[in-house]
Amino acid sequence: xxxxxxxxxxxxxxxxxxxxxxxxxxxxxxxxxxxxxxxxxxxxxxxxxxxxxxxxxxxxxxxxxxxxxxxxxxxxxxxxxxxxxxxxxxxxxxxxxxxxxxxxxxxxxxxxxxxxxxxxxxxxxxxxxxxxxxxxxxxxxxxxxxxxxxxxxxxxxxxxxxxxxxxxx
Amino acid sequence: xxxxxxxxxxxxxxxxxxxxxxxxxxxxxxxxxxxxxxxxxxxxxxxxxxxxxxxxxxxxxxxxxxxxxxxxxxxxxxxxxxxxxxxxxxxxxxxxxxxxxxxxxxxxxxxxxxxxxxxxxxxxxxxxxxxxxxxxxxxxxxxxxxxxxxxxxxxxxxxxxxxxxxxxxxxxxxxxxxxxxxxxxxxxxxxxxxxxxxxxxxxxxxxxxxxxxxxxxxxxxxxxxxxxxxxxxxxxxxxxxxxxxxxxxxxxxxxxxxxxxxxxxxxxxxxxxxxxxxxxxxxxxxxxxxxxxxxxxxxxxxxxxxxxxxxxxxxxxxxxxxxxxxxxxxxxxxxxxxxxxxxxxxxxxxxxxxxxxxxxxxxxxxxxxxxxxxxxxxxxxxxxxxxxxxxxxxxxxxxxxxxxxxxxxxxxxxxxxxxxxxxxxxxx
Numbered sequence: 357x358x359x360x361x362x363x364x365x366x367x368x369x370x371x372x373x374x375x376x377x378x379x380x381x382x383x384x385x386x387x388x389x390x391x392x393x394x395x396x397x398x399x400x401x402x403x404x405x406x407x408x409x410x411x412x413x414x415x416x417x418x419x420x421x422x423x424x425x426x427x428x429x430x431x432x433x434x435x436x437x438x439x440x441x442x443x444x445x446x447x448x449x450x451x452x453x454x455x456x457x458x459x460x461x462x463x464x465x466x467x468x469x470x471x472x473x474x475x476x477x478x479x480x481x482x483x484x485x486x487x488x489x490x491x492x493x494x495x496x497x498x499x500x501x502x503x504x505x506x507x508x509x510x511x512x513x514x515x516x517x518x519x520x521x522x523x524x525x
Numbered sequence: 526x527x528x529x530x531x532x533x534x535x536x537x538x539x540x541x542x543x544x545x546x547x548x549x550x551x552x553x554x555x556x557x558x559x560x561x562x563x564x565x566x567x568x569x570x571x572x573x574x575x576x577x578x579x580x581x582x583x584x585x586x587x588x589x590x591x592x593x594x595x596x597x598x599x600x601x602x603x604x605x606x607x608x609x610x611x612x613x614x615x616x617x618x619x620x621x622x623x624x625x626x627x628x629x630x631x632x633x634x635x636x637x638x639x640x641x642x643x644x645x646x647x648x649x650x651x652x653x654x655x656x657x658x659x660x661x662x663x664x665x666x667x668x669x670x671x672x673x674x675x676x677x678x679x680x681x682x683x684x685x686x687x688x689x690x691x692x693x694x695x696x697x698x699x700x701x702x703x704x705x706x707x708x709x710x711x712x713x714x715x716x717x718x719x720x721x722x723x724x725x726x727x728x729x730x731x732x733x734x735x736x737x738x739x740x741x742x743x744x745x746x747x748x749x750x751x752x753x754x755x756x757x758x759x760x761x762x763x764x765x766x767x768x769x770x771x772x773x774x775x776x777x778x779x780x781x782x783x784x785x786x787x788x789x790x791x792x793x794x795x796x797x798x799x800x801x802x803x804x805x806x807x808x809x810x811x812x813x814x815x816x817x818x819x820x821x822x823x824x825x826x827x828x829x830x831x832x833x834x835x836x837x838x839x840x841x842x843x844x845x846x847x848x849x850x851x852x853x854x855x856x857x858x859x860x861x862x863x864x865x866x867x868x869x870x871x872x873x874x875x876x877x878x879x880x881x882x883x884x885x886x887x888x889x890x891x892x893x894x895x896x897x898x899x900x901x902x903x904x905x906x907x908x909x910x911x912x913x914x915x916x917x918x919x920x921x922x923x924x925x926x927x928x929x930x931x932x933x934x935x936x937x938x939x940x941x942x943x944x945x946x947x948x949x950x951x952x953x
Contacts, residue, residue: 385617387617387620387673388620391620391670394666410650410651410652411652411655411719413652414652414655414656414659415655415659417656417659417660417662417663418655418658418659418662421659421662421663421665421666422662422692422695424666425665425666425669425688425691425692426692428666428669428673428688429669429685429688429689432673432681432685487651487652488651488652488719489716489717
């Protein structure tokens with residue numbers, strides 16, 4: 357079967373991501389920002405799909421659909437949109453922006469120029485159908501400890517949220 | 526011309542999905558077929574829901590447009606398309622415009638992986654079930670966008686309710702799904718699968734539907750899914766997002782005409798989508814009843830008759846009611862129409878009885894029959910259960926279904942491990 361992962365699709369999704377990312381920081385209305393974020397994240401999951409990582413792509417969609425949902429609710433409940441649309445935006449920090457942009461750009465150019473030496477010159481032979489099983493065995497085998505630590509961290513966060521939200525337990 | 530026919534006939538005997546064969550043309554044909562079939566199913570569901578609800582409440586339901594109101598959904602569709610499309614002046618234009626399309630997109634895209642048969646799916650992904658859950662959870666975004674963009678109170682409250690409800694019930698739903706996926710790993714090779722076709726094949730290989738596996742664990746997981754899927758699709762008794770008595774119409778109060786009909790379409794196709802997840806995971810997908818126990822040529826022959834006989838039965842019902850129609854001249858058109866409908870159904874039934882067709886259509890028939898059962902359940906719930914209060918809804922989700930789901934998941938894993946241990950040590 358002909359590969360679907362053609363450069364056309366890569367450029368398409370990359371363009372969606374870049375435009376979405378720019379819109380997240382330039383829209384005055386926070387709801388529009390959240391929607392642009394969704395577009396960017398969905399495009400990102402498509403790029404995961406092109407990298408033969410279907411499990412990561414699927415999980416990305418599931419998690420971020422729920423995550424952005426909660427973000428949306430926060431925006432609706434906590435931000436007064438009428439006021440924030442009229443407010444002067446405080447993201448116009450040109451000096452810091454230019455420095456960060458140049459650093460990141462320099463990094464990209466460096467990787468692009470030196471990439472041949474850093475990365476292996478051929479793609480890893482990945483069998484797409486095993487992707488989920490591979491991730492499972494890795495998470496519960498090789499990276500068991502870090503996985504458990506991460507889940508403990510989440511548990512602490514849940515307990516913290518309950519303690520903060522409830523005055524009387 | 527001859528070559529084209531040969532090409533089509535050669536595909537009819539294929540044993541791969543169009544996606545697996547990498548055939549763009551057949552994938553397109555399948556997408557069209559699924560889309561058309563879904564639209565017809567939504568139309569049929571619209572009529573059936575009104576009829577069945579009416580009969581449950583000892584009414585007649587639609588009777589005027591066509592014989593027994595058969596043309597009512599078409600009349601409704603024409604009305605909706607001709608209606609003025611209003612956008613509130615204070616609404617957020619772009620989001621208001623894009624929300625119904627997002628909902629429809631999410632509801633229809635999931636059908637790419639729904640396995641109507643071992644070869645009758647647009648494609649088979651190895652993350653099939655994840656894809657279905659992920660894409661169908663995108664529809665809640667559309668609902669919240671619609672509620673927020675309407676810039677009005679009822680839609681906003683409906684949208685907030687719907688989002689809270691979906692986010693809570695997705696957790697219980699996910700746990701139930703995981704416990705079913707765990708069962709797929711009890712094959713001979715010992716690896717599970719997330720692919721929709723693979724899940725049904727695992728049930729075939731293990732010789733039992735997952736609803737009966739590790740009784741009652743599979744049944745409880747199925748029950749959790751069956752409750753949370755009603756909540757996920759915002760249907761009665763969990764239809765708080767569009768509770769008529771409190772919120773007029775909930776998140777789509779400000780929508781009218783074509784855009785409202787998109788929400789309607791999305792709601793019904795989402796119902797069919799979650800039902801097909803339930804059928805695939807627990808009820809054996811396209812498998813006919815007792816594929817292992819009642820196997821062999823004779824039983825295959827007998828079960829091959831089912832699709833055709835079902836349609837012939839419906840045709841017979843039509844003819845029976847044609848005879849019962851009032852003999853008044855004003856009813857002549859309706860009587861002829863009903864007889865014509867019966868003839869069409871009968872012809873479909875005869876085509877389905879033709880052996881190659883019936884062999885090929887078998888799996889689609891059983892899958893659709895099971896999904897139809899779920900559709901009837903949806904209507905039945907709506908006709909019998911009163912609507913829950915919102916705190917009760919949250920209580921069921923978080924305090925009943927979630928712990929139950931966790932318990933079932935752990936027990937399933939333990940039983941599976943014990944079974945594997947017993948098989949490995951004592952070769953039971």
